[in-house]
Amino acid sequence: MNAPLLTIADLRVRFHNRDHDAVAGVSLSIGQGEIVGLVGESGSGKTVTAMSVAGLLPRKRCDYSGTILLDGVELLHADRRILRGIQGRSIGVVFQDPLSCMDPLMKVGAQVEETLLLHTDLSKAERRQMALEALAAVELPNPERVYNSWPHELSGGMRQRACIAAAVVIRPALLLLDEPTTALDVTVQAQILELLKKLNRESGISMLFISHNLGVVRKLCTRAAVMQNGVIVEEGDTERVFRHPRHAYTRRLIDAIPTRDGRRESA
Amino acid sequence: MSALTRASPFGMNREMMKRNYYLCAGLALTGVLAAVTLVGFFWTPYDSAAMSADKFLPPCAAHIFGTDNFGRDIFSRVMEGAGTSFMIALSTIVIGASGGIVLGAVTGYFGGLADEILIRVGDALTAFPSILLALVVISLLGPGKPVNLVISLGLVFIPGFARVTRAAYAEAREINYVKSVRLMGASHARIMLVHILPNTAPVLLSALTIGFNNAVLAEASMSYLGIGVTPPDASLGYMLSEAQSVFGRAPWYALSTGGVMILFLFGVGLIGEGLRVREGEIL
Amino acid sequence: MKYAFRRLSALLLTMLIVSLCTFAAFSGISGSAAEARLGTQATPERVAALREELGLNRPFAVRYAEWLSGFATGNLGDSLTYRQNVGELLRDKVLVSLLLSGMSFALIVLCSIPLSLLVVRWAGTSLDVAHTLWNQFCMSVPPFFTGLLLSWVFGVALHWFTPGAFPGLSRTGEALHFLLFPAVAIAIPRIAMTVRMLRGTLLRELNRDYVRTAISRGSDRNSVLRRHVLKNALTPAVAFLAQMMAEIVAGVIVVEQVFGIPGLGRMLVVSISNRDYPVVQAIVVILAFWVVASNTAADLINVRIDPRLALRDE
Numbered sequence: 001m002n003a004p005l006l007t008i009a010d011l012r013v014r015f016h017n018r019d020h021d022a023v024a025g026v027s028l029s030i031g032q033g034e035i036v037g038l039v040g041e042s043g044s045g046k047t048v049t050a051m052s053v054a055g056l057l058p059r060k061r062c063d064y065s066g067t068i069l070l071d072g073v074e075l076l077h078a079d080r081r082i083l084r085g086i087q088g089r090s091i092g093v094v095f096q097d098p099l100s101c102m103d104p105l106m107k108v109g110a111q112v113e114e115t116l117l118l119h120t121d122l123s124k125a126e127r128r129q130m131a132l133e134a135l136a137a138v139e140l141p142n143p144e145r146v147y148n149s150w151p152h153e154l155s156g157g158m159r160q161r162a163c164i165a166a167a168v169v170i171r172p173a174l175l176l177l178d179e180p181t182t183a184l185d186v187t188v189q190a191q192i193l194e195l196l197k198k199l200n201r202e203s204g205i206s207m208l209f210i211s212h213n214l215g216v217v218r219k220l221c222t223r224a225a226v227m228q229n230g231v232i233v234e235e236g237d238t239e240r241v242f243r244h245p246r247h248a249y250t251r252r253l254i255d256a257i258p259t260r261d262g263r264r265e266s267a
Numbered sequence: 268m269s270a271l272t273r274a275s276p277f278g279m280n281r282e283m284m285k286r287n288y289y290l291c292a293g294l295a296l297t298g299v300l301a302a303v304t305l306v307g308f309f310w311t312p313y314d315s316a317a318m319s320a321d322k323f324l325p326p327c328a329a330h331i332f333g334t335d336n337f338g339r340d341i342f343s344r345v346m347e348g349a350g351t352s353f354m355i356a357l358s359t360i361v362i363g364a365s366g367g368i369v370l371g372a373v374t375g376y377f378g379g380l381a382d383e384i385l386i387r388v389g390d391a392l393t394a395f396p397s398i399l400l401a402l403v404v405i406s407l408l409g410p411g412k413p414v415n416l417v418i419s420l421g422l423v424f425i426p427g428f429a430r431v432t433r434a435a436y437a438e439a440r441e442i443n444y445v446k447s448v449r450l451m452g453a454s455h456a457r458i459m460l461v462h463i464l465p466n467t468a469p470v471l472l473s474a475l476t477i478g479f480n481n482a483v484l485a486e487a488s489m490s491y492l493g494i495g496v497t498p499p500d501a502s503l504g505y506m507l508s509e510a511q512s513v514f515g516r517a518p519w520y521a522l523s524t525g526g527v528m529i530l531f532l533f534g535v536g537l538i539g540e541g542l543r544v545r546e547g548e549i550l
Numbered sequence: 551m552k553y554a555f556r557r558l559s560a561l562l563l564t565m566l567i568v569s570l571c572t573f574a575a576f577s578g579i580s581g582s583a584a585e586a587r588l589g590t591q592a593t594p595e596r597v598a599a600l601r602e603e604l605g606l607n608r609p610f611a612v613r614y615a616e617w618l619s620g621f622a623t624g625n626l627g628d629s630l631t632y633r634q635n636v637g638e639l640l641r642d643k644v645l646v647s648l649l650l651s652g653m654s655f656a657l658i659v660l661c662s663i664p665l666s667l668l669v670v671r672w673a674g675t676s677l678d679v680a681h682t683l684w685n686q687f688c689m690s691v692p693p694f695f696t697g698l699l700l701s702w703v704f705g706v707a708l709h710w711f712t713p714g715a716f717p718g719l720s721r722t723g724e725a726l727h728f729l730l731f732p733a734v735a736i737a738i739p740r741i742a743m744t745v746r747m748l749r750g751t752l753l754r755e756l757n758r759d760y761v762r763t764a765i766s767r768g769s770d771r772n773s774v775l776r777r778h779v780l781k782n783a784l785t786p787a788v789a790f791l792a793q794m795m796a797e798i799v800a801g802v803i804v805v806e807q808v809f810g811i812p813g814l815g816r817m818l819v820v821s822i823s824n825r826d827y828p829v830v831q832a833i834v835v836i837l838a839f840w841v842v843a844s845n846t847a848a849d850l851i852n853v854r855i856d857p858r859l860a861l862r863d864e
């Protein structure tokens with residue numbers, strides 16, 4: 001197997017206003033083209049782990065240690081300026097709530113183009129062309145119209161597609177997805193998952209998918225890691241984790257999946 | 268104000284006081300000034316109206332703020348003027364706050380048409396300069412009398428307080444705690460007084476400090492313009508208009524009068540800041 | 551467009567109500583004021599003649615309609631003191647006061663935006679406390695006191711201008727130079743208020759999710775501010791600044807007296823003392839219109855910045 005794209009080693013994060021570690025020694029790696037699911041309940045540290053990778057830790061307000069290597073480049077302790085060159089360019093992020101994560105006063109097209117504006121010297125027309133292609137790639141009908149829309153004019157599912165388009169427009173190596181389907185209807189959720197699979201298949205982009213829902217992870221991810229209280233309690237092939245959970249917490253999570261919905265979606 | 272907890276409205280324990288420097292500094296500054304002002308009601312170093320041959324004396328040991336063009340002791344006059352300003356501002360706030368709180372509580376709690384009307388009227392009125400409204404009312408009542416000044420300012424301050432109180436009561440009305448108390452058979456009056464009012468205290472206290480400062484400023488402005496307090500009464504605002512005409516000979520008159528007024532406003536402003544910090548408001 | 555139409559008709563409606571209330575309030579007492587003017591000569595015949603002359607015997611609605619149309623034609627009745635048409639009396643004064651409030655407004659905008667961008671950087675540091683104290687202090691300085699100091703320091707001591715000797719609007723350059731000092735006096739506490747508000751708004755916007763998104767794309771702080779935060783902070787700022795117009799007008803009324811500027815504020819004060827109600831009611835409506843119109847203008851600007859606002863009400 002090739003060297004992994006992303007390697008997290010012994011990551012520890014503690015916020016100054018808390019008396020326990022938010023992340024207490026997490027090690028995880030993601031290979032090229034792999035989709036890894038990180039599962040756990042809220043407060044388990046999964047989002048903090050992802051934010052550390054994305055360079056979004058409030059550095060002044062927490063202590064952190066460990067290493068995060070992306071393609072051999074250390075991110076956790078990297079200089080802000082170096083980090084900014086990697087954010088967006090090599091790592092795209094999609095957040096939970098697509099409404100609040102979009103600038104309400106900027107047209108969708110301009111937001112999709114922002115990464116290109118920051119990281120490339122492309123002309124306005126070229127940026128527009130790439131943004132339209134990205135909007136088409138996330139299967140938005142009528143990309144031209146979406147490009148000229150305000151965020152509030154789109155539906156929740158369309159907004160999340162636009163956010164994904166904005167994250168992949170520059171074809172980063174890694175896509176971080178922080179509960180991207182939680183705020184959406186079940187049917188829209190399934191469509192977004194299909195879309196992510198397609199993006200992974202066609203462009204080989206690696207993904208770290210954060211969710212509290214094991215059922216969703218099962219549909220998308222090849223590998224899954226289960227987090228509780230800041231540590232990974234179980235990690236392995238998704239199907240293996242599902243069929244033969246070794247940790248009691250994993251079993252509880254599996255039991256919590258609403259089976260009927262789960263079956264219908266996976267059908 | 269997220270949850271209705273029956274905390275004491277003034278419940279700032281020593282722990283909080285220690286950390287809330289704004290509140291402490293404000294209370295200290297206002298306390299000292301209020302104490303001096305209070306003394307001024309009963310005793311001043313000199314008779315504030317007594318003229319003497321010592322005209323335009325700069326600040327010295329005998330007259331710490333100096334004397335004016337009639338040889339009157341400015342410190343004594345400031346003590347008395349501050350008292351007048353303070354009393355007028357206080358009466359204004361009493362009228363404005365009691366009227367506004369009752370109006371706001373009733374309309375906010377019961378809602379309905381009266382509520383709608385109050386919101387519209389309040390929106391329109393708060394858009395106007397308070398001093399313009401006060402000038403209109405006082406010109407209707409007749410200028411030059413302190414009573415009319417207090418009435419006009421008091422009336423003008425009602426909408427602001429009504430608005431703040433209404434918002435707090437309208438919010439509290441929807442809270443389950445209030446609904447459950449109602450189901451337990453408490454009367455509307457009891458709910459409004461015992462259950463909601465203490466919880467609106469933080470908002471109201473902050474509004475009171477702002478209102479008080481606005482009242483001091485409005486009184487000073489109007490007295491400065493010659494429409495508020497007129498001789499033989501003196502307030503800080505009126506004294507400043509006197510001081511302006513002799514500024515070249517006795518700048519200490521204007522500076523000490525203005526300085527005391529600024530410190531007063533500053534102190535109350537700090538208290539307001541401290542109250543808002545305590546409420547965790549970032550503004 | 552629909553939104554603009556709604557706003558403008560709301561403006562008209564508000565002004566109709568304001569003018570009606572003002573007119574009703576003052577017409578109730580202007581008769582007795584006129585009689586008081588006659589003093590000891592007030593025989594029933596004279597009073598009747600005066601009422602006839604002032605037109606007080608005609609129906610209220612007719613008088614109100616006539617007066618209201620006077621704002622367009624300039625015929626607002628005669629001043630009781632100056633025996634002159636109110637429209638003519640006020641024409642220049644309106645311009646002076648509007649100019650002064652406009653200059654104060656410009657000062658507030660020009661100073662508070664850079665200042666608030668500066669103090670936002672201090673949030674959470676020890677400079678924050680110093681800023682809060684200074685800010686509270688500036689808010690506590692009444693404009694007429696600042697005006698008094700400025701007119702003495704720059705007028706009497708340094709001879710940069712002559713207090714009380716307003717050069718008149720025809721000499722525009724000198725007039726602007728003169729008005730700069732009162733404008734500063736009015737602006738200081740308002741700048742403090744505006745900085746405080748803008749700081750709060752900027753801090754709130756900086757904590758929004760879209761800022762995190764922009765940072766995750768590799769934006770630095772400046773481009774986050776420039777591209778996203780400033781625009782989002784703009785709508786509340788515009789609304790606040792429009793409300794500030796009411797405060798500015800309050801300042802204008804007082805500060806005109808300090809500097810001896812022949813504007814509406816000074817005229818208002820004099821007319822109240824003289825019980826010259828035709829003048830008072832005209833000035834009240836003009837000043838109210840200026841404030842309400844500023845707020846409407848702010849709404850119209852804001853809906854261009856944020857298209858969601860047009861959808862929000864109704």
